[in-house]
Structures are given as structure tokens and as C-alpha cells.
Amino acid sequence: MQAVVFANGTLHLPPQWQEMVAQADLIVAADGGGHHCLRLGVKPQVLIGDLDSLPAPEVARLAAQGTQILRYPAQKDETDLELALLWAVDQGATHLDILAALGGRWDQSLANLFLAAHPRLRDASLVFHDGVQRLFLIQSSAVIQGRPGDLVSLIPLNGPAEGITTTGLAYPLTNGRLPFGVSRGVSNQLTAPQAMVQVRRGRLLCVVTPQEGLQALEAAKGNAAPPS
Incomplete structure (x- = not known):
């Protein structure tokens, strides 16, 4: 079962976002992700969170169109995105495309990414999209789709990654090792x-950057405003 989850961060849509939404069995909004859904004309099955980031009129609009509202107290241990991902997996989702979870605050972006290692989410495939790149966790094996020349970075998490074997990459590894804290991958x-x-x-965090995405990132660097 496929799910698309809208988080409350900065929304940069990947080119295929409409296809993702059309093919999804579940669409979930995490708190302010409901605003993104309303702006895009996407109807989520559920809005989940403490709803401190979504104005009451927008909550009412979502409820009026049939979205289930799952409100949690503001004082809780989980982030709204964590609640949304756990709910989707409990409904049977096995592949989750996650939008608007990266950018803005570093603490939130990192915490969001590390949810891929959550004990209750480890059997699901979580893919984070920032409009240019896609990021996902490799815990045993993965097939990476793209085009020749696309960048692929493999970054160890919470310790070294060992017994790494790759095919289809310019710099292959055979039963290799990537220590935590180095940039070799x-x-x-x-x-x-x-x-x-x-x-x-x-575990390896895999970051895939298409060639056209790399060009866009380089162009953005060139257009950065000088310090005042």
C-alpha cells in the first residue's frame, strides 16, 4: 500500500508529485501539512497532530470535505510527522513518500530523516523528497533508479556500515566498509x-541527486544574495 504524507515544513514539490498523489492509497497530512493539501487541491484522508500550526478555519475546511481529524495534545512525546507515519503504517502502508519534511530548522529536518530508523517503521520504505533530491534508508539492500550521471551518496548512520557491495556506480565497493563520520561515500x-x-x-542514508537537480542547486548558489 502506498501513502503520501505532507509534513509541515517548506514545500518543494518533486516533478512527479501529481503521479505520487494519484497512485497513493492513503494521503496523510501532519498538522500544517493540511495547509499544503488545501493549497494544492489534494484531499487527505486524515489530518493528524496537535494542530497548533493550522488555523481553525483550515481545519474546518478539511473536516467539511471529509478529512478525518485526529487531534493530539500539544504536550506529547512524538512529533506530528511521527504520528502521521505511524498511523499510515498501522493502516497497512508499506511505501511512504514524504513531502515538506526537510528544510527550515535543522533539528526538525534531522529528526524527520531519522524516523526512517524508527522500530515500528523499519519494515516500511520511507522516501523523503525535497523537490530536487530524494533520501531514504538502506538497511539490507536497495535498487536505485535514475540515469547515468546522477549523484548517489551513501552516508553511514549510527556507526559503521560494513559488508557493502555495489553495482552500477562509478566507484564500486565489494564487501567494503564505510566508517561513521567520514565522507568517503x-x-x-x-x-x-x-x-x-x-x-x-x-545502515546507510542514501541521497540521490538527478543531474538536472544538481544543475538547479548550482544555479541557486550562483543566485544567492550577497551579505548586507
Whole structure:
């Protein structure tokens, strides 16, 4: 079962976002993610969170169109996105595309990414999109789709990743090791339309940057305003 989850961060839509929404079995809004849904004309099945980031009239608009409202107290242990992801997985979602979860506050962005290692989410495929790149966790193996020349970075999390074997990448590994805290796995490249990554022990954060996305990022750097 596929789900699309709208978080409350800065929304940068990937080119295929409409296809994602059209193919989704579940659409979930985490608190202020409901605003993104309203702006895009997307109807979520559920709005979940403490709703401190969504004005009451927008909550009412979502309820009027049939969205289920799951309100939580503001004093809670989980973030709204964590609640949304757990709810989607409890409904049977196995693949979750997550939008508007990156950018803005570093603490929130990192906490959102690390939800991919949540014990109750580890059997699901979570893919984070920031409009240019996509990020996901590799815990045993993964097939990476793209085009030759796309950048692929493999970054160990919470310790070294060992027994790494890759195919379809410019700088291959065979039963290799990437220590935590080094940058060796950054900026590899696809040499074929798909690559395979296997890891025997540990976890890898995979970041895929298409060629056109890299060009957009470089252009954005060139257009940055000088300090005043």
C-alpha cells in the first residue's frame, strides 16, 4: 500500500508529485501539512497532530470535505510527522513518500530523516523528497533508479556500515566498509539506469541527486544574495 504524507515544513514539490498523489492509497497530512493539501487541491484522508500550526478555519475546511481529524495534545512525546507515519503504517502502508519534511530548522529536518530508523517503521520504505533530491534508508539492500550521471551518496548512520557491495556506480565497493563520520561515500555516480546496494551490517542514508537537480542547486548558489 502506498501513502503520501505532507509534513509541515517548506514545500518543494518533486516533478512527479501529481503521479505520487494519484497512485497513493492513503494521503496523510501532519498538522500544517493540511495547509499544503488545501493549497494544492489534494484531499487527505486524515489530518493528524496537535494542530497548533493550522488555523481553525483550515481545519474546518478539511473536516467539511471529509478529512478525518485526529487531534493530539500539544504536550506529547512524538512529533506530528511521527504520528502521521505511524498511523499510515498501522493502516497497512508499506511505501511512504514524504513531502515538506526537510528544510527550515535543522533539528526538525534531522529528526524527520531519522524516523526512517524508527522500530515500528523499519519494515516500511520511507522516501523523503525535497523537490530536487530524494533520501531514504538502506538497511539490507536497495535498487536505485535514475540515469547515468546522477549523484548517489551513501552516508553511514549510527556507526559503521560494513559488508557493502555495489553495482552500477562509478566507484564500486565489494564487501567494503564505510566508517561513521567520514565522507568517503559522498558524490558517487550512476553508470547505468539502476544501481544495486547491499549492506550486511549497519545502515546507510542514501541521497540521490538527478543531474538536472544538481544543475538547479548550482544555479541557486550562483543566485544567492550577497551579505548586507
